[in-house]
Amino acid sequence: MRYTVLTGTILLAAFPAAAHEEDITRELDTVTIHGRGLELIGEAEAASEGVVGYDDFKDRPLSRAGELVEVIPGAVATQHSGKGKANQYFLRGFNLDHGTDFSASVDGIPANLRTHGHGQGYLDLNFVIPEIVERVDYRKGPYSVQAGDFSAAGSARYKTYDTLDNNFIELGFGEGNFLRTVGAASFETGPSTNLLLAAEAQSYDGPWQLDQDLQKFNALAKLTHEQGNARYQFIATAYDTEYTSTDQVPRRAIQSGQIDRFGFIDGDLGGTTSRYSVSASGEWSHSSGARTRAHVYGVSYDFSLFSNFTYFLEDPVNGDEFEQIDERLYYGASLRHDQPVSDRLVLRSGVELRRDDISDIGLFKTASRQRLSTVRRDEVEETSLAAWGEADYSLTDTVRVVAGLRGDYYDANVDALSLPANGGSADDTLLSPSLALAWRASDTFELYANYGEGFHSNDVRGATITLDPVSGDPASQVPILVKARGTEVGARWETNHLKATAAVFYLELDSELVFVGDAGTTEVNDASERTGVEASLFWTPTDWLVLDAGGAFTDASFDINDPADDIPGAVESVFSGGALMRFDQLSLSARLRHFGEAPLIEDGSVTSEPTTIVNLGATYDIGAVSLTLDLFNAFDAEDADITYFFESRLPGEASGVEDIHFHPVEPRQLRASIRYRF
Numbered sequence: 073m074r075y076t077v078l079t080g081t082i083l084l085a086a087f088p089a090a091a092h093e094e095d096i097t098r099e100l101d102t103v104t105i106h107g108r109g110l111e112l113i114g115e116a117e118a119a120s121e122g123v124v125g126y127d128d129f130k131d132r133p134l135s136r137a138g139e140l141v142e143v144i145p146g147a148v149a150t151q152h153s154g155k156g157k158a159n160q161y162f163l164r165g166f167n168l169d170h171g172t173d174f175s176a177s178v179d180g181i182p183a184n185l186r187t188h189g190h191g192q193g194y195l196d197l198n199f200v201i202p203e204i205v206e207r208v209d210y211r212k213g214p215y216s217v218q219a220g221d222f223s224a225a226g227s228a229r230y231k232t233y234d235t236l237d238n239n240f241i242e243l244g245f246g247e248g249n250f251l252r253t254v255g256a257a258s259f260e261t262g263p264s265t266n267l268l269l270a271a272e273a274q275s276y277d278g279p280w281q282l283d284q285d286l287q288k289f290n291a292l293a294k295l296t297h298e299q300g301n302a303r304y305q306f307i308a309t310a311y312d313t314e315y316t317s318t319d320q321v322p323r324r325a326i327q328s329g330q331i332d333r334f335g336f337i338d339g340d341l342g343g344t345t346s347r348y349s350v351s352a353s354g355e356w357s358h359s360s361g362a363r364t365r366a367h368v369y370g371v372s373y374d375f376s377l378f379s380n381f382t383y384f385l386e387d388p389v390n391g392d393e394f395e396q397i398d399e400r401l402y403y404g405a406s407l408r409h410d411q412p413v414s415d416r417l418v419l420r421s422g423v424e425l426r427r428d429d430i431s432d433i434g435l436f437k438t439a440s441r442q443r444l445s446t447v448r449r450d451e452v453e454e455t456s457l458a459a460w461g462e463a464d465y466s467l468t469d470t471v472r473v474v475a476g477l478r479g480d481y482y483d484a485n486v487d488a489l490s491l492p493a494n495g496g497s498a499d500d501t502l503l504s505p506s507l508a509l510a511w512r513a514s515d516t517f518e519l520y521a522n523y524g525e526g527f528h529s530n531d532v533r534g535a536t537i538t539l540d541p542v543s544g545d546p547a548s549q550v551p552i553l554v555k556a557r558g559t560e561v562g563a564r565w566e567t568n569h570l571k572a573t574a575a576v577f578y579l580e581l582d583s584e585l586v587f588v589g590d591a592g593t594t595e596v597n598d599a600s601e602r603t604g605v606e607a608s609l610f611w612t613p614t615d616w617l618v619l620d621a622g623g624a625f626t627d628a629s630f631d632i633n634d635p636a637d638d639i640p641g642a643v644e645s646v647f648s649g650g651a652l653m654r655f656d657q658l659s660l661s662a663r664l665r666h667f668g669e670a671p672l673i674e675d676g677s678v679t680s681e682p683t684t685i686v687n688l689g690a691t692y693d694i695g696a697v698s699l700t701l702d703l704f705n706a707f708d709a710e711d712a713d714i715t716y717f718f719e720s721r722l723p724g725e726a727s728g729v730e731d732i733h734f735h736p737v738e739p740r741q742l743r744a745s746i747r748y749r750f
Contacts, residue, residue: 111566113518117474117508119562119575120212120226120606126205126233131652131661133687133702135738137198141176144210144228145608146624146646148667152714152735154317154342155276155286157377158196160714162667164212164579165602165626166225167641171195172585173528173556175222178230179294179307180406181351181369182426184222187452187484187531189398189433190377192585193222197230199311199347201272201290203242204256206233213558213577214526217460217476217506220424224526224556224581233258234296234305235266238749244700246743248284249277257750261295268294279738280318282336288313301357309349316342319379320733322720330722333710333736337722338393340441343377361412370403378441385721385728390439394447400430421461428454434490435541448541450495451487454532456480462506474508482552484532491541498535500552502527516567520575522560527553528585530596550596554583571610578603584630584639599631600639621649630674638671640717661689672717678732680715685737698747708740 116122122145129143138149138159148162161168168174171193176183178200188194211219212226219227239257244250256270272290277283291310296303318336325331351369358364380393404426411419434449462476480502488495506524513519534550562575584600604626611619628642645668653660666684688703712734719728 111571113516113564113566114512116518116564117472117510117520118211118213118215118522118560119520119564119573120560120577121216122210124208124210126207130203131654131659131689131691132650132663133661133689133704133743134202135687135704137200137202140197140200140202140205140208140230141174141228142665143208144226145622146212146606147174147226148643148646148665150713150735152320152716153379154284154315155278156198156288156313156315156343156345157317158190158194158198161195162641162643162646163225164577164604164624165628165639165642165644167639167643167670168225169193169585171222173222173225173581175219175227176230177228179232179351180229180353180367181349181371182221182404185373185398185400185402186221186428186529187430187433187454187533189375189396189435192531193528194398195222196345196347198288198313198345199290199309200230201232201254201256201270201292203240203254204232204236204268204270204292205230207231213522213524213560213579214504214556215506215508215522215524215558215560217462217478217504217524218422219526220458220478220480221456222528224528224558224579232270232292232294232307233268234294235268240747240749242745242747244743244745246702247741248279248738249275250741250743251275252745262297264298266296268292268296278318279741280334280336281332282316282318282339284316284318286313286315288315303355305351305353307349307351309347311345311347313346314342314344318735319381320714320716320735322722322729323732323734324729325722334739337383338380338391340393340438341378341380343375345376346372346374348372363410365408366406368403368405370401372401374399378438381718381733382720382728383722384725385719387437388721390437390444393438393440395434395436395438395441395443397432397434397436398430399432400428402426402428416466418464419461420464422459424456424458424460426456428452430454446490448488448494448533449490450533451489452484452532454482454484456482456529470512472508472510474506476506478504478506480504480527480553482529482532484535484552486533486536488533488536491539493539494533494537494541494547496536498532498552500535502553502555504555516565518564520560520562520564522558522562524558526556526558528556528581529553530583530585534596550583554581556581569612572608574605574607576603576605580631597630600628601631602626602628602642616654618652618654619650621647623647634674636675638674638676640672640674641670643667643670657693659689659691663687663689670715672715672732678717680732680734681712683711683713683737684709685711696749698749700745700747702743702745703740704743705737705740709737710739711737713737 124143141149149159158170185194210228235258241255244252252274254272258268270292274288276286295306349371353367355365375398382392406424408422430452435447436443437445458480460478483499504525509521537547540547558579560577565572580601584597606624608622624646630637647666650663669679672678686706691700715734721728
């Protein structure tokens with residue numbers, strides 16, 4: 073039997089440690105129970121690590137590609153702009169902006185973009201086609217030396233299918249002129265050689281008074297060849313999008329009747345993004361039981377975004393609109409070797425190299441998308457080299473320990489085209505140890521304890537800056553690498569039909585990256601600390617019903633001697649639950665997602681309102697055809713997708729006004745799709 077469930081948006085996992093990624097890959101190839109149906113006592117190394125399979129979310133209504141992050145328990149993906157832009161992420165009391173402390177890779181290629189034109193660690197998953205994602209390996213916290221930059225809160229590795237059980241083509245349509253076509257097919261092109269092709273095209277105006285006019289195209293080609301004890305893959309992807317965005321709007325403009333809830337202030341906002349990648353990998357199994365994997369990749373990326381957060385606060389004549397650009401080629405390589413030494417000891421090691429050649433990164437003052445002046449424009453070369461190793465040792469038949477050490481070196485050169493004084497070179501190094509302990513107290517119960525150190529990198533332009541590009545005043549430099557330290561204790565309980573996890577965690581960060589609404593950037597801030605508790609329940613009471621639920625609470629604060637120590641945007645509580653009913657031809661699903669209030673300023677006097685959304689889905693199979701209806705925001709909640717508090721000035725106002733600015737969740741809408749399998 074195969075169980076399918078919609079994974080929750082909170083809590084912990086009950087899956088194998090991602091440190092065994094290759095082992096997990098092979099296991100999923102041979103079992104029919106995917107993701108949360110796996111029994112992992114004796115396999116997992118932390119309560120907060122796991123695997124989510126495609127069967128866990130294929131029946132889950134997804135309104136945007138960024139919600140692939142939400143298949144990870146405890147993660148929330150929101151949006152304050154158009155759907156062509158990276159989502160805003162929340163996890164473990166972090167407002168992660170677009171990825172400051174959450175890292176992701178897709179088929180081995182790191183997706184976070186460091187020293188990015190819009191925000192540090194920019195993580196845009198819109199180039200992923202959800203229907204061909206086979207598996208998501210995830211971790212929370214800095215407990216593995218295999219996770220590098222931007223992984224203090226968590227990390228995820230997305231893997232696409234090599235071959236499909238069924239080729240398919242699907243057409244989807246819905247309100248707001250939503251139209252989406254997606255298809256994928258795999259073929260055997262020769263002995264032990266398979267080719268996978270997939271493509272997606274989407275257009276969408278949305279509920280906004282200003283049509284979003286989203287135009288999106290995705291494509292992927294993957295060639296897999298096996299020969300003896302070796303396996304080779306070659307992957308190429310293409311992604312292109314353009315859109316007009318309705319960003320967050322001030323509450324006072326809606327209350328006064330100046331604009332509708334789905335109205336806009338500046339009609340010139342939006343952007344374009346393109347991403348093209350190629351990669352090659354090889355994996356070899358040795359007679360000793362060892363395995364070696366090598367991977368190389370290259371990505372060409374181009375980005376342009378027009379924003380206006382404060383309207384006419386700084387420039388009452390032309391307005392405060394600005395453009396951010398990023399054009400780069402980034403490429404890298406990695407090598408990993410797993411070596412069994414005995415029945416009790418396995419050694420793992422790896423090296424990683426990455427280089428970002430950023431040919432053009434800039435910020436410009438604009439009006440009606442026309443450049444008026446240059447705030448800053450640079451060329452940047454950023455190179456990183458990492459080496460890691462870990463020992464996985466079974467002390468007894470029931471106690472396992474994993475100890476690891478990671479070393480990172482970063483080197484950067486900044487050519488400041490607009491203000492040469494801000495150019496220069498900088499480098500930084502960091503060592504990150506980790507330790508994990510797992511005790512299988514019984515066949516159904518296991519305890520975990522973890523300690524680890526990780527990091528995020530800062531925009532390297534901050535390591536060479538001497539003058540503020542706007543005011544001309546002296547500017548303080550920041551280190552390239554910022555350390556994080558975390559601990560966690562957790563437990564897992566598993567029976568044939570019930571799985572539960574719980575954990576308590578603590579994380580401290582030497583420097584917090586905080587999104588600043590009136591600047592539209594992430595800025596380096598004080599040290600911070602977080603304490604939280606998470607719990608989950610996964611239950612299959614019958615063959616046709618799967619239920620899951622979970623909750624998380626996090627207390628987050630700056631580590632300063634000041635009562636005004638709240639971290640803006642740090643969501644305190646998250647809850648989610650879901651049900652899936654699967655009969656012979658009919659599948660019904662329901663999903664609830666709730667995230668609580670968050671402080672919007674440091675003294676906590678202004679907070680966001682909680683957001684609660686319910687999505688429903690139904691699929692009916694008729695032979696090779698599947699008909700699906702998805703109802704998003706079923707109860708038509710008028711909540712906010714994201715909320716900020718900052719000063720802005722509207723046309724006709726004499727001066728700036730501090731106000732709540734928010735991006736509303738989209739209203740209730742129905743989408744339908746028809747899929748043909750062949």
